[in-house]
Amino acid sequence: MALDPSRLRAEFPILSRRIGDRPLVYLDTAATSQKPRAVIDAMTRYYEQMNANVHRGAYRLSEEATAMYEGVREKVARFLGAPGPEGVVFVRNTTEAINLVAHAWGRKFLKAGDEVLLTEMEHHSNLVPWHLLAKERGVVLRHIPITDDGRLDLSRLDALLGSRTKLVSLVHVSNVLGTVNPVEDVVRAAHRVGALCLVDGAQAVPHRPVDLAAIGCDFYAFSAHKMYGPTGIGVLWARPEILAGMDPFMVGGETILEVRLDRSTFREAPYRFEPGTPAVAEAAGLGAAIDWLTALGLDAVEAHETALVDHAWRRLAEVPGIRMYGPSSGPRAGAVCFTTDPIHPHDLATCLDQDGLAVRAGHHCAQPLMTRLGTVATARASFGVYTLPSEIDLLVDSILRTREFFGCR
Numbered sequence: 001m002a003l004d005p006s007r008l009r010a011e012f013p014i015l016s017r018r019i020g021d022r023p024l025v026y027l028d029t030a031a032t033s034q035k036p037r038a039v040i041d042a043m044t045r046y047y048e049q050m051n052a053n054v055h056r057g058a059y060r061l062s063e064e065a066t067a068m069y070e071g072v073r074e075k076v077a078r079f080l081g082a083p084g085p086e087g088v089v090f091v092r093n094t095t096e097a098i099n100l101v102a103h104a105w106g107r108k109f110l111k112a113g114d115e116v117l118l119t120e121m122e123h124h125s126n127l128v129p130w131h132l133l134a135k136e137r138g139v140v141l142r143h144i145p146i147t148d149d150g151r152l153d154l155s156r157l158d159a160l161l162g163s164r165t166k167l168v169s170l171v172h173v174s175n176v177l178g179t180v181n182p183v184e185d186v187v188r189a190a191h192r193v194g195a196l197c198l199v200d201g202a203q204a205v206p207h208r209p210v211d212l213a214a215i216g217c218d219f220y221a222f223s224a225h226k227m228y229g230p231t232g233i234g235v236l237w238a239r240p241e242i243l244a245g246m247d248p249f250m251v252g253g254e255t256i257l258e259v260r261l262d263r264s265t266f267r268e269a270p271y272r273f274e275p276g277t278p279a280v281a282e283a284a285g286l287g288a289a290i291d292w293l294t295a296l297g298l299d300a301v302e303a304h305e306t307a308l309v310d311h312a313w314r315r316l317a318e319v320p321g322i323r324m325y326g327p328s329s330g331p332r333a334g335a336v337c338f339t340t341d342p343i344h345p346h347d348l349a350t351c352l353d354q355d356g357l358a359v360r361a362g363h364h365c366a367q368p369l370m371t372r373l374g375t376v377a378t379a380r381a382s383f384g385v386y387t388l389p390s391e392i393d394l395l396v397d398s399i400l401r402t403r404e405f406f407g408c409r
Ligand code: PMP
Pocket: 030, 031, 093, 094, 095, 096, 123, 125, 126, 171, 173, 174, 175, 200, 202, 203, 223, 365
């Protein structure tokens, strides 16, 4: 069934806020989504009814909290189409998930001359962890280039893959261009040369159905806060047999089987990767976000947001001096990126804020991509289930007013 964003908006308390005398027009969902009442209530309920540490107490509250926390692990596995909860590691966010792979898998299995294949459209969190590994271990980094319209240039893939390639790590949906990458094809190509494949799903999970069985990757990472859940929790899914071979990265309580004064042994995965007291209330929020999104239907979410992106491309084309970045046709998700010469994106975002519009301006944590696009910064409007086409119309009106203010036609 089609989404009814006007009805859904009533479930988001923050959307009734005003910015000065204007209603809030929130067009920065790619940075973080707003939270529905169901998620806020689930976290409050946890604190009011169930708060106790998990995996520790032999008393009712702790048992209930543990059952809830482990229940969310199972829910995540079902949501992603993963075979079971064993591969679900709770982390803080996508950034931590990728760092965990770079540390616990990369440092154990990669040596000088091994290659990690990335792309030109990665977020810094899928570049910088590999830079450290390259520096420390002599691992060689390669990059799949992008075409001028912001798609992966897969004609180069076979030439970039070889017997030295140990990992291909790429973004599922670009946070800048909105490009939906054909990750299934990349995973198959990586596996043909014996490499593993990591997919950064931070911008995919909130916007479209994700089925790990169909994608076939070895690692998948996402953050709850971009999919209507809370900050402070994210997921690394890893193939359980790979996780079992990885050594712990951060250690302490929870990760261990037995500790002597001079040595310790570690629990099985995923617990050996979750040191200390976890984000339990946030897990309750993530579980509620998954239930809420599943009830909406990810197919309906995808259809709604594809229509929004198409509408945005059509309407923004009316703005004089506009330059759009990314594919001019689908598949695209969630975000549109643009500049309106000669106005700097930061100035534009500041002026839009006067009209109550929240858009992001800058390099979007993708400086190498900005260089490839021939700019240092862009403005980005990004959408969610609550975004209305009329908000995109307000964006266009506000950009036109800003151009007038700057004296440009
Ligand atoms: N990858 C992509 C594609 C993203 O959009 C983001 C967030 N902008 C991240 C990774 C990092 O997510 P987080 O800040 O939640 O770790």
